Amino acid sequence: MRPRAWPVPPVPEDTGPGLTAMVTAATQLLTQAGVPSPRHDAVAIAAHLLGLPTLSLVTAGPPPDGFARSYAEAVDRRRRREPLQHIVGSTAFRYVTLLVEPGVFVPRPETEVLAGLAVDEVRALAAGGLAPLVVDLCCGAGPIGVSVAVETSATVVMVDRSTQAVDLAARNARACDRPQVSAVVGDVRDPQLLSELTGRVDVLTANPPYIPPDAEPVDPEVRDHDPDLALYGGGVDGLDLPRAVLQAAARLLRPGGLLLMEHAEVQAQAVRADAAATAGFIGIRTEPDLTGRPRLLVARRTAGTGSAA
Numbered sequence: 001m002r003p004r005a006w007p008v009p010p011v012p013e014d015t016g017p018g019l020t021a022m023v024t025a026a027t028q029l030l031t032q033a034g035v036p037s038p039r040h041d042a043v044a045i046a047a048h049l050l051g052l053p054t055l056s057l058v059t060a061g062p063p064p065d066g067f068a069r070s071y072a073e074a075v076d077r078r079r080r081r082e083p084l085q086h087i088v089g090s091t092a093f094r095y096v097t098l099l100v101e102p103g104v105f106v107p108r109p110e111t112e113v114l115a116g117l118a119v120d121e122v123r124a125l126a127a128g129g130l131a132p133l134v135v136d137l138c139c140g141a142g143p144i145g146v147s148v149a150v151e152t153s154a155t156v157v158m159v160d161r162s163t164q165a166v167d168l169a170a171r172n173a174r175a176c177d178r179p180q181v182s183a184v185v186g187d188v189r190d191p192q193l194l195s196e197l198t199g200r201v202d203v204l205t206a207n208p209p210y211i212p213p214d215a216e217p218v219d220p221e222v223r224d225h226d227p228d229l230a231l232y233g234g235g236v237d238g239l240d241l242p243r244a245v246l247q248a249a250a251r252l253l254r255p256g257g258l259l260l261m262e263h264a265e266v267q268a269q270a271v272r273a274d275a276a277a278t279a280g281f282i283g284i285r286t287e288p289d290l291t292g293r294p295r296l297l298v299a300r301r302t303a304g305t306g307s308a309a
């Protein structure tokens with residue numbers, strides 16, 4: 001008996017390249033452009049346009065009409081070193097996915113360590129029966145404040161000088177369904193900032209701008225797309241705004257309250273010295289970030305005002 005002939009579906013003549021071929025070509029293009037993670041980004045852009053998790057691309061069928069063109073356009077934006085997060089409109093941070101948009105600093109994975117230390121402190125306080133209050137200065141899109149609110153029961157107040165950042169942080173908080181976190185416009189240099197919370201804050205977090213004026217970032221994604229307001233800390237050493245955070249923390253933290261502040265690797269010693277010179281802190285130390293670099297100031301508010309340890 002002759003084997004049964006199964007009907008073979010007709011192959012359209014103009015299918016164009018399949019998804020795998022398109023992702024491979026995009027990877028090559030992004031490699032040539034010096035993009036640090038070309039394959040990852042090529043896959044992430046495809047998944048974003050198809051509305052699929054990246055893992056599902058393996059089993060995805062043929063891409064829909066118009067995909068090849070929109071994929072080429074999006075890959076070209078990445079080739080010109082627009083941040084991946086601007087192209088896909090979001091970024092992952094600890095347990096949340098945050099909206100990201102041009103004009104607001106893109107949250108970095110390194111900052112997850114700072115958020116984690118804040119979460120640990122809040123949980124320890126809550127276990128002791130307290131209802132902790134957290135202030136996140138220079139909040140940007142809200143990665144620290146929103147994470148603390150999602151992972152703990154703390155009340156969180158986020159502050160930024162940029163109205164666009166505050167609006168985005170508030171949208172991120174709403175998207176995570178966290179009514180106990182609010183976002184307000186304010187300047188960390190203002191001695192009246194959050195004056196109603198003076199001496200009442202349990203944990204104060206900040207990832208302020210800290211780049212010195214003569215140290216232009218090398219990566220085009222940062223140099224050309226993060227706002228200057230988010231990068232440059234002011235003063236010859238870039239530490240004017242971090243010093244303003246220290247002043248605000250000394251005023252806002254309750255006795256025993258915890259300060260957590262990110263800075264550049266080379267600034268660890270100077271920031272510790274600034275904290276020591278700012279009345280009211282003890283237990284001043286530097287913790288490593290995700291990559292092991294010393295980038296995180298930790299200090300506690302003394303019990304009495306005006307006595308630095």
Ligand SMILES: C[S@@+](CC[C@H](N)C(=O)[O-])C[C@H]1O[C@@H](n2cnc3c(N)ncnc32)[C@H](O)[C@@H]1O
Binds near residue numbers: 140208
């Ligand atoms: C390095 S970004 C960090 C944003 C966010 N904390 C994060 O980790 O993604 C610094 C933020 O500080 C804000 N900023 C700059 N100057 C400020 C000031 N004087 N007072 C309050 N916020 C300020 C910027 O708008 C920016 O959102």
